[in-house]
Amino acid sequence: MRRIAIVGSGYVGLVTGTCFSELGNRVVCVDNDAAKIERLDAGEVPFYEPSLGEMIARNVQARRLTFTTDVAAAVRGSEIIFIAVGTPMRADGHADLGAVRAAARDIGAALNGPKIVVSKSTVPVETGEMVSSIIRRHARAQHPISVVSNPEFLREGSAVADFLRPDRIVLGTEDAAAEQVMRELYAPLEAPIVVTDVRTAEMIKYAANAFLATKISFINEIANICELLDVDVRAVCNGIGYDQRIGTKFLNPGIGYGGSCFPKDVRALEQLAVERDYQAPLLHAVELVNRRQIERTVVRLERELGGLRGRVVAVLGLAFKPNTDDVRDAPALALIARLLDRGAAVRAHDPIANALAREALGTDGIVFCDDMYESVSGADAIVLATEWNEFRALDFARCAASMRGSVLIDGRNVFDPDKVRAAGLRYLGIGRVKLPDQLDAAERK
Numbered sequence: 001m002r003r004i005a006i007v008g009s010g011y012v013g014l015v016t017g018t019c020f021s022e023l024g025n026r027v028v029c030v031d032n033d034a035a036k037i038e039r040l041d042a043g044e045v046p047f048y049e050p051s052l053g054e055m056i057a058r059n060v061q062a063r064r065l066t067f068t069t070d071v072a073a074a075v076r077g078s079e080i081i082f083i084a085v086g087t088p089m090r091a092d093g094h095a096d097l098g099a100v101r102a103a104a105r106d107i108g109a110a111l112n113g114p115k116i117v118v119s120k121s122t123v124p125v126e127t128g129e130m131v132s133s134i135i136r137r138h139a140r141a142q143h144p145i146s147v148v149s150n151p152e153f154l155r156e157g158s159a160v161a162d163f164l165r166p167d168r169i170v171l172g173t174e175d176a177a178a179e180q181v182m183r184e185l186y187a188p189l190e191a192p193i194v195v196t197d198v199r200t201a202e203m204i205k206y207a208a209n210a211f212l213a214t215k216i217s218f219i220n221e222i223a224n225i226c227e228l229l230d231v232d233v234r235a236v237c238n239g240i241g242y243d244q245r246i247g248t249k250f251l252n253p254g255i256g257y258g259g260s261c262f263p264k265d266v267r268a269l270e271q272l273a274v275e276r277d278y279q280a281p282l283l284h285a286v287e288l289v290n291r292r293q294i295e296r297t298v299v300r301l302e303r304e305l306g307g308l309r310g311r312v313v314a315v316l317g318l319a320f321k322p323n324t325d326d327v328r329d330a331p332a333l334a335l336i337a338r339l340l341d342r343g344a345a346v347r348a349h350d351p352i353a354n355a356l357a358r359e360a361l362g363t364d365g366i367v368f369c370d371d372m373y374e375s376v377s378g379a380d381a382i383v384l385a386t387e388w389n390e391f392r393a394l395d396f397a398r399c400a401a402s403m404r405g406s407v408l409i410d411g412r413n414v415f416d417p418d419k420v421r422a423a424g425l426r427y428l429g430i431g432r433v434k435l436p437d438q439l440d441a442a443e444r445k
């Protein structure tokens with residue numbers, strides 16, 4: 001049993017803290033957002049994450065898990081302190097390390113003995129050294145501290161399962177004693193452990209996310225080319241996916257990636273390179289292709305509907321992916337903003353994320369609907385932006401009967417085009433059919 005403090009109780013910190021308490025440790029989750037801590041103390045989970053609520057309740061009941069805004073008390077009472085605060089994107093593309101610095105200052109000021117400080121936040125190479133020096137600078141008395149980088153690879157929507165069954169655990173440390181403590185902490189998970197120095201561990205996280213984002217932009221680019229050649233990209237994915245060097249995972253063409261990680265991490269890695277005079281053209285292109293997927297969808301709608309002014313578009317799915325309420329950098333939100341800019345009205349529905357999307361977008365030009373059929377009613381077009389399971393069972397005939405128009409853009413390639421067409425709707429997937437003007441050109445030949 002270890003005494004652990006988690007500074008930052010968001011998607012990563014709360015899952016990390018809860019899972020470590022589930023493994024038998026005594027954990028205090030800290031956040032400077034008092035409202036969040038109040039909700040946790042009242043037994044509420046401040047965001048949607050499957051199975052997290054039950055696990056929190058169980059461990060609170062067993063007195064292994066507590067919540068506080070008092071970072072100093074949490075630090076003083078713990079041997080291991082995780083930093084899991086946000087590292088959002090600054091306007092210039094760099095990672096904003098303000099919260100990491102603040103956490104390091106608070107940890108330093110409260111230091112009362114030897115500690116292992118673990119960075120779980122995704123941070124640029126060299127941040128570990130920065131955290132270490134901030135802590136030392138703010139410590140009233142010098143105590144041995146060891147800063148370990150332990151990047152997190154969980155996915156929102158399956159975060160608890162991912163945390164408890166990781167593909168690997170990365171530990172960046174050159175301190176043998178700290179390594180031993182961390183190995184013991186993670187031992188119950190029986191996962192491969194990769195030990196590196198701190199800088200390498202920091203780089204591993206960026207490289208992993210950049211690779212995954214690259215895979216998405218790659219298959220989106222292939223899909224866009226397939227459209228020009230009247231080739232179905234899904235068959236292409238199948239054909240290349242059997243090659244074990246390629247694999248089938250993360251080869252799903254769509255309207256692009258989003259969320260709180262890929263967009264900012266690709267940009268932050270690019271900036272790390274650029275400030276060292278390497279332009280990182282591939283990372284740049286990954287991001288560009290991703291942004292264009294949204295623009296392509298808008299252009300498609302514009303063509304299909306003969307302009308967007310006065311048109312009504314139903315957007316199904318607002319979270320950046322299914323099974324989360326996280327709308328940070330969600331493709332659906334970027335799409336809606338562009339549609340509104342061009343004069344369309346939007347009827348939006350998400351099973352979980354309506355409230356957060358409303359907070360992010362406001363209500364000008366948007367009606368948030370509690371039901372998917374309510375959002376489709378009176379629409380000229382539907383765009384499926386996030387592939388929640390409930391959308392897979394969409395009754396196309398019911399949609400067709402209540403819509404004003406007949407266009408369905410399947411932004412995640414989940415529908416059967418024949419079934420959509422049988423209901424009298426016009427199906428447009430990603431990389432599955434030629435664009436209408438290209439069809440016209442082909443027919444004229």
Ligand SMILES: NC(=O)c1ccc[n+]([C@@H]2O[C@H](COP(=O)([O-])OP(=O)(O)OC[C@H]3O[C@@H](n4cnc5c(N)ncnc54)[C@H](O)[C@@H]3O)[C@@H](O)[C@H]2O)c1
Pocket residue numbers: 007008009010011012013030031032033036071084085086087099102103120121122123152153154155156260261
């Ligand atoms: N969300 C993911 O799926 C995911 C996956 C892997 C890694 N990460 C990384 O983990 C980090 C955290 O991400 P997140 O999605 O959990 O962020 P988040 O915004 O959900 O949570 C961060 C929390 O930290 C709190 N906080 C900020 N400054 C603080 C301070 N000084 N003291 C105490 N609390 C403070 C905020 O109030 C917030 O509750 C980021 O670096 C992110 O890139 C995220």
